Amino acid sequence: MAFAADRGVRLAAPVALVLVAGCVVPLAVLFVYSFFKVDFVAIVHDPTVKNYVRVAASATYRGLIGRAILSGAIVAVISAVIAYPVAWAIAKRVYLLKSAYLTLLLIPLYTGDLVRIFAWRVVLGSEGVINSFLMWTGIVHEPIRALLFSPFATHVVLTYDYLPFMVMGLWLAFESLDDRLLEAARDLGAGEVTIFRRIVLPLTAPGLIAGAMMVFVLVVGDYLTPQLIGGSSGITVISAINDLFGTAFDWPLGSAIASSLLIILGLLVTLAALVVARSTWGRSVVSGE
Amino acid sequence: MTFTLRRRELLKSVLAGAAFSAVGPLRPAQAAEAVSWLTWENLAKDDYLAALIEKGGISIEKSFIGTDDEQFAKLRAGGASSVDLITPGLDKVEYYVASNLLQPIDLAKVPNAAKLYDTFKATTLGKKDGKTYGIPFYWGINPVVYRADLMDAEPDWSVFFEGEKYKGKLAMRDYALEGIMIAALYLGIPKDKMFDLDDKQLAEVKKALIAQKKLLRTYWSSIGDLTNLFATGEVVCAFSWVPPYFDLTARGLKMGMAKPKAGVIGWCDTLAIPAGVSGAKLDATLKLVDYLLGPDYGKKLAYGGPYAQSTSSTRDALPAEQQEKIFIKDLSVMDSFVWKANPPRYTEWVALWNEVKAS
Numbered sequence: 001m002a003f004a005a006d007r008g009v010r011l012a013a014p015v016a017l018v019l020v021a022g023c024v025v026p027l028a029v030l031f032v033y034s035f036f037k038v039d040f041v042a043i044v045h046d047p048t049v050k051n052y053v054r055v056a057a058s059a060t061y062r063g064l065i066g067r068a069i070l071s072g073a074i075v076a077v078i079s080a081v082i083a084y085p086v087a088w089a090i091a092k093r094v095y096l097l098k099s100a101y102l103t104l105l106l107i108p109l110y111t112g113d114l115v116r117i118f119a120w121r122v123v124l125g126s127e128g129v130i131n132s133f134l135m136w137t138g139i140v141h142e143p144i145r146a147l148l149f150s151p152f153a154t155h156v157v158l159t160y161d162y163l164p165f166m167v168m169g170l171w172l173a174f175e176s177l178d179d180r181l182l183e184a185a186r187d188l189g190a191g192e193v194t195i196f197r198r199i200v201l202p203l204t205a206p207g208l209i210a211g212a213m214m215v216f217v218l219v220v221g222d223y224l225t226p227q228l229i230g231g232s233s234g235i236t237v238i239s240a241i242n243d244l245f246g247t248a249f250d251w252p253l254g255s256a257i258a259s260s261l262l263i264i265l266g267l268l269v270t271l272a273a274l275v276v277a278r279s280t281w282g283r284s285v286v287s288g289e
Numbered sequence: 290m291t292f293t294l295r296r297r298e299l300l301k302s303v304l305a306g307a308a309f310s311a312v313g314p315l316r317p318a319q320a321a322e323a324v325s326w327l328t329w330e331n332l333a334k335d336d337y338l339a340a341l342i343e344k345g346g347i348s349i350e351k352s353f354i355g356t357d358d359e360q361f362a363k364l365r366a367g368g369a370s371s372v373d374l375i376t377p378g379l380d381k382v383e384y385y386v387a388s389n390l391l392q393p394i395d396l397a398k399v400p401n402a403a404k405l406y407d408t409f410k411a412t413t414l415g416k417k418d419g420k421t422y423g424i425p426f427y428w429g430i431n432p433v434v435y436r437a438d439l440m441d442a443e444p445d446w447s448v449f450f451e452g453e454k455y456k457g458k459l460a461m462r463d464y465a466l467e468g469i470m471i472a473a474l475y476l477g478i479p480k481d482k483m484f485d486l487d488d489k490q491l492a493e494v495k496k497a498l499i500a501q502k503k504l505l506r507t508y509w510s511s512i513g514d515l516t517n518l519f520a521t522g523e524v525v526c527a528f529s530w531v532p533p534y535f536d537l538t539a540r541g542l543k544m545g546m547a548k549p550k551a552g553v554i555g556w557c558d559t560l561a562i563p564a565g566v567s568g569a570k571l572d573a574t575l576k577l578v579d580y581l582l583g584p585d586y587g588k589k590l591a592y593g594g595p596y597a598q599s600t601s602s603t604r605d606a607l608p609a610e611q612q613e614k615i616f617i618k619d620l621s622v623m624d625s626f627v628w629k630a631n632p633p634r635y636t637e638w639v640a641l642w643n644e645v646k647a648s
Contacts, residue, residue: 038636040384060640060643060647063647064643118517126521126523145457149506228514232502232503232506232646234508235643240643240647243465243642243643244639247358247466247635247639248636249384249635
């Protein structure tokens with residue numbers, strides 16, 4: 001046994017090494033930089049917490065971090081609502097060509113960010129598909145300009161972009177959901193809402209949590225979609241960090257904002273994990289009770 | 290085709306090769322010196338450089354940049370040893386010099402530098418302690434471009450700050466430096482004070498920019514995207530670069546280009562040589578620099594860009610119409626330009642810009 005464990009450690013070492021070199025080290029460098037300051041184009045290696053004070057004191061940076069988290073949560077919730085029936089249908093109602101449906105679902109992801117963004121511009125623009133249709137039917141006489149270049153448009157496109165991640169997570173969970181449990185619940189007189197709340201939701205929770213995490217993190221980190229679809233309100237915390245690293249050459253402040261965002265996200269994920277672990281259905285998910 | 294090589298033949302080839310390389314150093318003029326040029330893709334087209342290459346003695350290895358910041362980051366990260374010539378913005382040369390990345394250029398070895406327009410001879414940008422580190426290379430203006438078919442009159446900067454007529458149909462570049470410069474021009478802040486705004490002036494600028502944001506359809510970040518927005522009618526007027534004007538006019542749209550009287554933002558890119566370049570490589574690089582400021586290249590750029598060189602090398606050889614197109618017909622127009630410079634409080638400018646966008 002000792003030998004097997006030892007071999008396990010040795011086999012895991014390259015993976016651990018890649019993780020440390022590719023993930024932990026760059027983040028550590030970023031974190032260290034956040035305590036430096038900048039003098040024109042020179043980074044002064046003089047430790048200070050000034051950058052964090054600036055982030056905390058700035059309503060703009062606080063607001064941008066808050067806005068990113070809110071957007072992530074909104075899109076995660078909307079995609080969960082849309083993905084539940086889709087994942088259920090693929091898992092439980094499609095028998096032939098299941099993989100074809102799944103591939104179809106993933107096709108938008110093959111096209112790349114910019115193609116999807118420009119496709120949505122064609123749909124939502126002043127001379128776009130929706131506005132042209134509405135004007136043709138006479139429902140409106142002027143194009144609805146808020147369809148594009150607005151927070152609404154940004155959230156529509158973000159939901160479209162990241163929905164497949166939620167569907168995939170839930171589909172896997174639905175595949176392992178035993179239908180006999182639902183039949184038993186019905187036989188015992190449970191209503192559909194009760195069945196969903198007490199059986200489907202707890203048993204698909206691992207998929208929901210995995211999907212929600214993916215969507216949340218991807219939305220928080222996406223700046224291209226808000227920039228190209230969100231119009232004058234399309235600023236994100238990521239584009240602000242980009243400005244600081246690029247044009248302003250203030251790497252320390254950029255690092256401090258990035259580190260703050262990372263710490264807050266880490267805390268939120270931990271908090272969510274704790275809440276889930278303490279709930280009854282969370283315990284059943286974790287321990288398989 | 291089959292190819293076989295016997296041991297004896299191989300030996301002969303090796304000996305011949307060794308003999309050739311032994312006499313090689315005696316004939317350096319025959320070998321082309323390779324100069325590695327980091328630049329924008331549209332400046333290094335083969336036909337632009339053909340006249341120099343044909344003369345022999347020099348070959349050019351090109352690598353391209355996407356943004357000025359990327360170029361700076363690359364050099365800072367140790368990339369200076371792999372390039373012999375770079376193309377930083379005139380306002381950015383200061384960054385490179387402060388980071389000890391460049392060497393002063395011996396203008397005696399660049400005869401065409403004598404033909405620089407007065408503005409570029411006089412500018413303090415690109416220089417330090419009387420030495421030139423970045424020679425002005427080519428330049429242009431960032432004007433207001435508009436859909437002449439959808440606007441009543443030629444706009445000036447005020448269109449971006451007041452009135453409701455074009456609300457939701459305007460666009461501004463997502464770039465703190467120019468955004469704040471335009472607000473300062475609109476507010477009547479003198480050009481020579483523009484980069485040293487005090488707290489009160491910055492507060493005024495911020496107020497104006499927040500008013501501006503309400504009028505904007507979007508902030509643009511790529512010129513291709515802005516061209517697209519003009520073409521689809523999402524935007525009728527924007528602080529722009531010149532390409533959408535030429536591209537969309539060529540496609541039959543009635544476009545207009547305005548140069549507001551309060552001042553126009555001029556830009557200029559330079560040629561700069563990294564600190565480590567020396568010897569024959571340096572001589573070849575200087576030869577390339579001289580060519581890039583000379584008439585053969587200038588003519589190609591004037592039609593192909595269309596952009597103006599910073600020297601008068603080719604000006605007189607161009608017809609008036611082409612001169613007009615690249616803003617060199619009436620050179621006094623340069624007096625109304627504001628050349629971009631680095632504000633000492635640039636981090637605060639960027640913070641202000643982000644505050645406005647997040648408002």
